[in-house]
Amino acid sequence: MRKVKVLGLAIIMAVFGLMAIGSGSDSSGSENKEITTSSSAESEGDTAESSVESSQEESESADEVSSSKADSPTIEEQILVENDSIKITAMDYEADSIWGDGIKLLLENNSSSDIGVGLDALIVNDYMITDLFSSTIAAGKKSNETLSLYNSQLKAAGINSVGKIEIYFHTFDPETYLTLDTFDCVTIKTSLYDSMDLTPDDSGQELYNEDGIRIVGKYVNEDSIWGTGILLYIENNSGENKIIQCDDLSVNGFMLTPFFSSTVYGGKKAISEITLLSTELEENNIESVDEVELKFNIIDEDFMNSKESGVIAFSTK
Numbered sequence: 001m002r003k004v005k006v007l008g009l010a011i012i013m014a015v016f017g018l019m020a021i022g023s024g025s026d027s028s029g030s031e032n033k034e035i036t037t038s039s040s041a042e043s044e045g046d047t048a049e050s051s052v053e054s055s056q057e058e059s060e061s062a063d064e065v066s067s068s069k070a071d072s073p074t075i076e077e078q079i080l081v082e083n084d085s086i087k088i089t090a091m092d093y094e095a096d097s098i099w100g101d102g103i104k105l106l107l108e109n110n111s112s113s114d115i116g117v118g119l120d121a122l123i124v125n126d127y128m129i130t131d132l133f134s135s136t137i138a139a140g141k142k143s144n145e146t147l148s149l150y151n152s153q154l155k156a157a158g159i160n161s162v163g164k165i166e167i168y169f170h171t172f173d174p175e176t177y178l179t180l181d182t183f184d185c186v187t188i189k190t191s192l193y194d195s196m197d198l199t200p201d202d203s204g205q206e207l208y209n210e211d212g213i214r215i216v217g218k219y220v221n222e223d224s225i226w227g228t229g230i231l232l233y234i235e236n237n238s239g240e241n242k243i244i245q246c247d248d249l250s251v252n253g254f255m256l257t258p259f260f261s262s263t264v265y266g267g268k269k270a271i272s273e274i275t276l277l278s279t280e281l282e283e284n285n286i287e288s289v290d291e292v293e294l295k296f297n298i299i300d301e302d303f304m305n306s307k308e309s310g311v312i313a314f315s316t317k
């Protein structure tokens with residue numbers, strides 16, 4: 001039951017993530033509230049505060065970096081996956097100022113059955129990036145597709161120059177959606193690989209730091225597309241892939257339902273948002289998110305083990 005819950009929430013959050021993250025980053029930043037004065041009522045270890053930059057400065061800095069982007073990356077044509085059934089070739093790098101950049105793929109189905117192609121993970125410059133890529137190729141046919149790197153996701157992670165793209169492909173039966181094959185990570189290095197900046201923007205209030213998992217609260221955006229978003233920076237140095245969720249969340253003393261699930265591979269980072277629906281905030285007459293309490297759940301990728309943090313409390317201003 002726990003596995004089904006995690007998988008279902010992960011799918012929902014993939015859709016939420018694409019639409020929510022970065023939804024307020026183009027404004028002046030006045031709707032973003034800094035996260036301050038965190039404490040852990042049941043902490044097993046002390047957490048240290050990181051320096052907090054103003055959300056307005058972060059937003060303006062991101063805009064400046066984005067506007068200074070002069071060179072679009074290029075890639076060499078390369079075979080990413082090939083077996084008796086499927087061949088996937090990266091053909092070109094495509095820049096799109098509206099939706100984001102993308103990798104043009106040629107998918108070739110060499111089998112006698114229809115095959116679906118999807119992703120288990122997409123990682124850009126060591127940041128987990130939400131994707132909704134899925135394509136079905138009829139038996140014996142080919143298909144040109146684009147694997148999108150959405151602007152909102154890249155901007156939220158502070159990625160100006162895409163230098164490295166790591167992709168975990170899988171194939172599935174289009175009728176049953178059962179996985180047919182999974183493939184090792186394939187890495188695409190762009191023409192900007194040597195100049196990409198991998199320095200993380202981990203400014204904010206450190207909320208959790210144990211066993212290689214570090215979570216920093218960056219800011220609260222009360223003008224998120226779904227209601228209110230609590231933006232987090234997550235770093236996984238545990239050596240294992242982890243799923244991070246949260247429970248027992250309250251705002252200003254009222255229990256609310258958090259929509260949040262973030263899968264972070266070992267050695268990678270993520271920018272993820274805890275979404276609080278506007279309908280629930282209105283039902284509890286919450287006009288301003290001032291005091292937050294929650295617990296984080298750190299779950300193994302195989303769902304066999306999980307660890308719950310103590311109660312973590314923080315304020316906003």
